[in-house]
Structure formats: C-alpha cells, structure tokens
Amino acid sequence: QVQLVESGGGLVQAGGSLRLSCAASGRTFSNYVMGWFRQAPGKEREFVAGIRRSGSNTYYDDSVKGRFTISRDNAKNTGYLQMNSLKPEDTAVYYCAAERDKVVPGRKEYEYDYWGQGTQVTVSS
Numbered sequence: 001q002v003q004l005v006e007s008g009g010g011l012v013q014a015g016g017s018l019r020l021s022c023a024a025s026g027r028t029f030s031n032y033v034m035g036w037f038r039q040a041p042g043k044e045r046e047f048v049a050g051i052r053r054s055g056s057n058t059y060y061d062d063s064v065k066g067r068f069t070i071s072r073d074n075a076k077n078t079g080y081l082q083m084n085s086l087k088p089e090d091t092a093v094y095y096c097a098a099e100r101d102k103v104v105p106g107r108k109e110y111e112y113d114y115w116g117q118g119t120q121v122t123v124s125s
Contacts, residue, residue, distance in 0.1 A: 002026045002027040004097070004116035005116055005117065006020060006022050006095065011124065018086065020036070029077040030053055032114070034050065034079045034096060034098050035049065035050040035105045036094060039095070046061065048068065050070065050106070064083075070082075087123060092121060097112035
C-alpha cells in the first residue's frame with residue numbers, strides 16, 4: 001500500500017496563494033491516480049481536483065477551475081495542488097488521496113483507498 005503525507009497548508013489572506021504537497025511512500029507512486037479533496041467544518045468531504053497516473057489529464061471541480069492546478073512529479077513521488085486567488089470559502093482541511101485500480105481519478109471519497117492525514121488551509125477575508 002502507499003502512504004501519503006500532505007504539507008504546505010497555512011493561513012493566507014484572500015487573493016493569496018498556497019501550494020500543497022503530497023509525499024507518497026511505500027509503493028510506486030506512478031501506479032496510482034491521485035486526487036485532492038477538502039472538508040470544511042460541518043460539511044462533507046468534497047472533490048477538488050484529480051490527475052491521471054502520468055499527469056496527462058487533470059480534472060477539477062467547477063468551484064476551483066481556473067484558480068487551482070493539480071500536478072505530480074512521479075520521479076519525486078510527490079503530488080501538488082497550486083492554489084491561487086484563494087477565497088474565504090476555500091477554507092478547509094485538504095486531503096490527498098490515491099487509488100491504484102482506476103485510470104480516471106474519481107470524484108467520490110469511496111473511489112480512493114489511500115488517504116493522507118490532511119493539512120489545514122485557512123483563508124482570511
């Protein structure tokens with residue numbers, strides 16, 4: 001199985017940027033599709049972005065399209081989420097997730113077997 005550790009969260013003002021990282025270990029990272037999800041207080045965990053194994057295709061929720069960019073460096077076993085033009089409503093715990101038995105990254109929690117512990121992102125107005 002693969003282990004995932006997120007980093008890069010923090011407090012930022014509205015309009016600012018953050019880059020989250022997801023470091024993978026234990027298995028060949030390039031064998032897994034990857035997704036980023038987030039969970040705000042009192043809300044369900046929701047899909048943010050996904051990327052295929054090679055990084056050739058990316059997928060976004062409409063709420064972040066044009067502001068967030070998902071990427072991966074398989075040589076470094078690391079995935080990224082670049083977040084620009086942040087808004088207060090982006091405040092949440094952000095999780096990376098990985099799944100081996102898929103070609104296209106899913107948009108639902110149950111479609112992923114492996115999860116990181118999460119990193120807090122807080123956007124002040």
